[in-house]
Amino acid sequence: MADALNIVTRPLLAKVHDVAVEGADLSDSVRDLRVKVEIMARGHERLATALQSASGAVSKGFMEVLDILHRLASDRNGTTGPQQGTSQLAQLMARIISVKQAFRLRLSDRTASATCSADVYCNTGRTWVELVDVTEDVLRVDRDEALNWLLKTVQLPGRRKANVLVTMRVCAPILRVKPHLMQIWKQTTVSAFFKGIGITLESMMSDLATLWLNSDAYIDFELGKPCMVGATGRLLCMMGGGDMVTEPTTVGGRPVVRCTLGHVALASCFVRSVFEGKAGLRPRRRAGLGEGILEQWESELARLDGLLPMEDKEHDGFAAD
Known part of the structure; x- marks a missing residue:
């Protein structure tokens, strides 16, 4: 009986051992991938x-x-x-x-x-x-x-x-000052957002960009919203509104941005336009002095009106009224 059990269980034990080895290799690969993503984010x-x-x-x-x-x-x-x-x-x-x-x-x-x-x-x-x-x-x-x-x-x-x-x-x-200023603000906002989600702009593929656009995940998802809070804060500081951003005072705390819904819409329309460009939904070109940002911003303002509470109380890092 013992010999029969050994004969039956020996292949099973060998397979379990192989699975354990593959799991360890996969863990090392995931750790190496995380390090590479962090390095690429710093480079961006x-x-x-x-x-x-x-x-x-x-x-x-x-x-x-x-x-x-x-x-x-x-x-x-x-x-x-x-x-x-x-x-x-x-x-x-x-x-x-x-x-x-x-x-x-x-x-x-x-x-x-x-x-x-x-x-x-x-x-x-x-x-x-x-x-x-x-x-x-x-x-x-x-x-x-x-x-x-x-x-x-x-x-x-x-x-x-x-x-x-x-x-x-x-x-x-x-x-030309206005579109040039918008380009600088957009670079700053997008850089802060992608640093928060841990993905480089160069590695963003069409299918991944589509996922971020679905259900407005870039502003309504548990990962996207805090990253958008940080990106909006960077944008406000760059344009001289640093007093509208309250930095965390405790370990593990999060910043709070007190602004109008229009400020949040300006930051999120910058991020959304990048995702739409990566997903093939927006041509990658500039349209003269106006650049079409007004239309993007108005659409984003209407979109956020139903997503973010418009009151003075803080919700998930935003206090937008």
């Missing part, structure tokens, strides 16, 4: 930081070029002909840079300090009114002069080749 964050640093370096270099043009203009103050044209161009570019900087601050301050969801991201008409107001303040002229200056057709250095002058209205390079 470093890439986003490098892009922001590069943007600052380009702006600094452009300001140095303008400073050189200013010095040339002051040295040739009494000349005529092409040299005089260089002086006028330098003065015009200096004014445009001043208005752009003030306009960028106005957009950031208005977005961060909005107390109503509808005021977080305004349409083109409201943006144009704000630009005229900023031009009045910076150039110290009346409204008609500011409007005429913005609509004046001039020759400015091209975006691809700075030594080639392109005919455009003065307002054209200034209005």
Whole structure:
């Protein structure tokens, strides 16, 4: 009987041993995969930081070029002909840079300090009114002069080749501030969200992106919601609304974001557009100065209206009203 039992159980024990070995190998593979995902997430964050640093370096270099043009203009103050044209161009570019900087601050301050969801991201008409107001303040002229200056057709250095002058209205390079600002905010928001979920943007496949879009998991799932809280907090801090984010004071605590539903919609529409692009539901292109963000934001605002409680009390890290 003992020999019979040994004969029957020996293959079973061998198979159990093989399963245990395969389980150990699988555990090691999962651990190695987790380490690789963490390394890729850190690399994505470093890439986003490098892009922001590069943007600052380009702006600094452009300001140095303008400073050189200013010095040339002051040295040739009494000349005529092409040299005089260089002086006028330098003065015009200096004014445009001043208005752009003030306009960028106005957009950031208005977005961060909005107390109503509808005021977080305004349409083109409201943006144009704000630009005229900023031009009045910076150039110290009346409204008609500011409007005429913005609509004046001039020759400015091209975006691809700075030594080639392109005919455009003065307002054209200034209005680019808004989509460029949205791109910076989007990079920051998306980087923070994907770092939270532990997935790199490069490794996101179409089927996985579709899963995150189903049932709005990126904002309504137990993993997606806290990551969206962190991404919204990063966005608010970047635009100057750091006082709207309460950091955790205890071990294991979570941050709380007190803002309008429009702020949450702005962050989540950035994340949703990335998922839709990965899933093949949105073309990967920019649509001019407006970029279509207003329509995305309005759709997201309507979507979140039924998902997030609109009250002053905190729910899962959000206190959106």
